Amino acid sequence: MSQYLAPGVYVEEVPSAIKPIAGVGTSTAGFVGVVADTVTMPLLPGRSGLKDDGTPEPAHFATVAPVGEAQLVDGWETFKTLFGDIQPGNSTLAHAVYGFFNNGGGRCWITRVAPAAEGDTDTGADQLETDLIAALETFTAIDEIALVAIPGAVSDAVQSAILDHCENQYLQDRFAILDGRRTDVPVPTKGDVQGGARDSSYGAIYYPWIDVGAKDAGGSTVFQPPSGHLAGVYARVDTERGVHKAPANEVIRGALGLEKLVSKQGQAGLNPDGINVIRRFDGNITVWGARTMAGAAQAEWRYISSRRVFNFLRESIDEGTQWAVFEPNAPEVWSKIRRNVGAFLTTVWSSGALLGNTPEQAFYIRCDETVNPAAVRDAGQLVVEVGVALVRPAEFVVFRISQWAGGVQ
Structure with missing residues (x-):
């Protein structure tokens, strides 16, 4: 922590809690x-x-x-x-x-x-x-x-x-x-x-x-x-x-x-x-x-x-959260992880890769005391649980056609 000895105004640069996760390449x-x-x-x-x-x-x-x-x-x-x-x-x-x-x-x-x-x-x-x-x-x-x-x-x-x-x-x-x-x-x-x-x-x-x-x-x-x-x-x-x-x-x-x-x-x-x-x-x-x-x-x-979507998500999150290694395993870091992974998955959802009308329907992130109890923290682990709803291809497109007598249905 900085020491202040003389009266005055001091301006400090504070690292942002937002550490964007960039999507990795998938086509090399x-x-x-x-x-x-x-x-x-x-x-x-x-x-x-x-x-x-x-x-x-x-x-x-x-x-x-x-x-x-x-x-x-x-x-x-x-x-x-x-x-x-x-x-x-x-x-x-x-x-x-x-x-x-x-x-x-x-x-x-x-x-x-x-x-x-x-x-x-x-x-x-x-x-x-x-x-x-x-x-x-x-x-x-x-x-x-x-x-x-x-x-x-x-x-x-x-x-x-x-x-x-x-x-x-x-x-x-x-x-x-x-x-x-x-x-x-x-x-x-x-x-x-x-x-x-x-x-x-x-x-x-x-x-x-x-x-x-x-x-x-x-x-x-x-x-x-x-x-x-x-x-x-x-x-x-x-x-x-x-x-x-x-x-x-x-x-x-x-x-x-x-x-x-x-x-x-x-x-x-x-x-x-x-x-x-x-x-x-x-x-x-x-x-x-x-x-x-x-x-x-x-x-x-x-x-x-x-x-391939799972490969993409796993590698992107892996590379984008390396900053968390050796950080204090406490609620402040958990909150940062939820925020950063959530922002990334929201972007993935908006691209059409996840199913749901809202981000809440498309994915969830759990990183709190329920998945990080004392025994897990004592083992040096920080656990993040992520669930995503994938969009799957329409492999079989089926039209059901029948005769109709006309009029109001």
């Missing part, structure tokens, strides 16, 4: 993909690519990004500088990242792995899976990542590892976008598309693969995994509508066709199992599913928007 993606050491890299700015005698000058070209190090990519030109333009040595990852930016993505982190070694096919595939899984660890310390995908990886081991990464108790702020398996069966089932990957509310899976105009040497279409494009759709919807809007009934930009056309009847056998189908409507390739991979025991997390 993390991609893991294969890029060969031998990919053709672009010229560095202002370089000719040739020595004075007209022979090639390797030092004039960009160097491919190192294996196992996450790289920040903020646009397609940055990707080309780090990993090369679309070509055989990087095609799956490059098409996915191009689709991400083309569909509305703005920032992503990319970790490169080397291709499988030639020779023993089984050993090479096993090593590649191991490398892909290990690369996920490079995203752990990058707090802004909210979406995770390994385009084209459909094995149980890799997809389960992506889900494990997103469910990590120290993270739980990111969501997995998985590619469904390719299948030629007339009526695919959950097992055909998802394989043995486990259920989880922290991920969504999409089927079928898409045509983006890629061709092989013989001119045949090379279908691409949809996860990169879907990450861009998520980002676009987050920007235009908000994270509470399901990333569905949205056109995939750059998609020209589908590897398999699924009818409404065919989707009826996939949708209840959490397989999000991509369908063609009037020439547009459209995302026509909004479910997570949560099983029947997690019905409250059935929809992608529900899980």
Whole structure:
């Protein structure tokens, strides 16, 4: 406390009790993909690519990004500088990242792995899976990542590892976008598309693969995994509508066709199992599913928007209330927390993410002696209980139509 010795007027700056909570980002993606050491890299700015005698000058070209190090990519030109333009040595990852930016993505982190070694096919595939899984660890310390995908990886081991990464108790702020398996069966089932990957509310899976105009040497279409494009759709919807809007009934930009056309009847056998189908409507390739991979025991997390809104709320409140750590555990601090969290949730409610005609109907916050009795305070804990009413997507819009004789009803 300040000491006042001489008579006079003293003006002091007093810290405000209001410490605004800012909403965290929800659309930065993390991609893991294969890029060969031998990919053709672009010229560095202002370089000719040739020595004075007209022979090639390797030092004039960009160097491919190192294996196992996450790289920040903020646009397609940055990707080309780090990993090369679309070509055989990087095609799956490059098409996915191009689709991400083309569909509305703005920032992503990319970790490169080397291709499988030639020779023993089984050993090479096993090593590649191991490398892909290990690369996920490079995203752990990058707090802004909210979406995770390994385009084209459909094995149980890799997809389960992506889900494990997103469910990590120290993270739980990111969501997995998985590619469904390719299948030629007339009526695919959950097992055909998802394989043995486990259920989880922290991920969504999409089927079928898409045509983006890629061709092989013989001119045949090379279908691409949809996860990169879907990450861009998520980002676009987050920007235009908000994270509470399901990333569905949205056109995939750059998609020209589908590897398999699924009818409404065919989707009826996939949708209840959490397989999000991509369908063609009037020439547009459209995302026509909004479910997570949560099983029947997690019905409250059935929809992608529900899980992602909770991730957003949890991370925003976490980051916005760090100031309370080591503060005196007393009513004054409890009041500040209620005020700050309440202001944040009121903003979330006004954006349409919470259900209710008033903030009081949309959420509640409890931080008082009822949740912080002496035993809790003695343990060094300060408990805040928050309840929110989520808005869920109208997955089934039902009109009931009947004949009417007319007149007054």
